[in-house]
Amino acid sequence: MDRAVAMVQQSILGKLGEEVDLVVRYGSSHTQATHPYSDLDISYVPVHESTWDSITVMVNEVMIDCYPIHWSRLEAMAEFDDPSATVLLRNQIVYQANEEAAQRFRSLPERMAALQRNEARPEMLGKAMLIFRKTGYQYYLLRKQAEAGHRLSCLHHARNILSTVVHCVMVCNQACIDTRKRDQVLSLRLLPAGFGETLADVVNQTDPHALLMAVEHLLATTRSLLLSEQTATHRSRAGFPEVLDSAYPELKGDLQHLMLACERGDMYNSTLTSLLHELMIHMAQVVAGVEYSEFNTVSEY
Incomplete structure (x- = not known):
C-alpha cells in the first residue's frame, strides 16, 4: 500500500x-x-x-x-x-x-x-440549529415525490435528510465522530427521543408514504431535542431596559415602514408581523429568560 x-x-x-x-x-x-x-x-x-x-x-x-x-x-x-x-x-x-x-x-x-469546550456550548448549539434548517428543501422534495409515489426519489431525499440530521446531532453533542458509523452515532450522549428506532425506520422503509412519516418523526424529535437544549443553554438575565434599548433601532424602523405604507395605501408593505415579532422575541428574552432566534416560530416565544 x-x-x-x-x-x-x-x-x-x-x-x-x-x-x-x-x-x-x-x-x-x-x-x-x-x-x-x-x-x-x-x-x-x-x-x-x-x-x-x-x-x-x-x-x-x-x-x-x-x-x-x-x-x-x-x-x-x-x-x-x-x-x-x-x-x-x-x-x-x-x-x-x-x-x-x-x-x-x-x-x-x-x-x-x-x-468542544463548555464555553463554546451556545455557539455549537447555534451551529446545530443552522445545520438542521438545511433539511427544509430536501423535505419539500421528499413530500412531492411521496405524493407522486416515486420510490427511488424518496429514498434519495430521505437519506440526504438523515445525513444532515446526524451531522446536526453530532454538533449538538460537541462531538467528533464518523457519522457513517451507526454505533458511533448511537453512542452520543444527547439523542432525539427514540432515535434508534426512528433511525432504523428511516433506513428500512421503502414505501414512499411510510418513509415520509418516518422522516417527519425524525425531524420532529430532533427539533424537540434542539428546543430543549436551547432552553437550557441560550439563557438571558437581561431586563426590559437593556433588551428594549438594543432593540430600539429595529423596532423604530419597522414602525416607520408600517406608517409609511399606511400613508401610501401600500397593502403589500403594510404588515404588523415584523414589528410584533421583534417586540415579542425581545419581551420573551426577559420574561422567559431564553434568547430565541430564527430557529423558533412566534408561538414559542
Whole structure:
C-alpha cells in the first residue's frame, strides 16, 4: 500500500507541481481498519480554490481516488460545518510543500478542540440549529415525490435528510465522530427521543408514504431535542431596559415602514408581523429568560 501511495503522490506532483501544498493520507487504510472492499483514501490540498484535478486508478484491485480537499473545506471541518471532521484527527501528511502549510494543517484540530469546550456550548448549539434548517428543501422534495409515489426519489431525499440530521446531532453533542458509523452515532450522549428506532425506520422503509412519516418523526424529535437544549443553554438575565434599548433601532424602523405604507395605501408593505415579532422575541428574552432566534416560530416565544 505504501508503494501505491508513493505512486499517486508522484503522479499528482508531476501533474500539478507547486500547486500542491500537501498530500494527506487518511481513512481505514491509515487507521488499520480495512475490510475487503476498502479503498485507499489519499487527497491533496491545492494552493488555489480553483484547482479540481483528480486521479482515479486501480492498484491490485484497490481503488485509489486522489481528489482535492481545499483549505476552505478543511477549515469548515475544523468549525464542525462539514461532517467529515474526523479527517483532521486521524491522518498522515505524506508530502508537504513547506513547513508553513504543514503547520496550518496541524493547527486545525486545535480549533475543533476549542469548540468542544463548555464555553463554546451556545455557539455549537447555534451551529446545530443552522445545520438542521438545511433539511427544509430536501423535505419539500421528499413530500412531492411521496405524493407522486416515486420510490427511488424518496429514498434519495430521505437519506440526504438523515445525513444532515446526524451531522446536526453530532454538533449538538460537541462531538467528533464518523457519522457513517451507526454505533458511533448511537453512542452520543444527547439523542432525539427514540432515535434508534426512528433511525432504523428511516433506513428500512421503502414505501414512499411510510418513509415520509418516518422522516417527519425524525425531524420532529430532533427539533424537540434542539428546543430543549436551547432552553437550557441560550439563557438571558437581561431586563426590559437593556433588551428594549438594543432593540430600539429595529423596532423604530419597522414602525416607520408600517406608517409609511399606511400613508401610501401600500397593502403589500403594510404588515404588523415584523414589528410584533421583534417586540415579542425581545419581551420573551426577559420574561422567559431564553434568547430565541430564527430557529423558533412566534408561538414559542
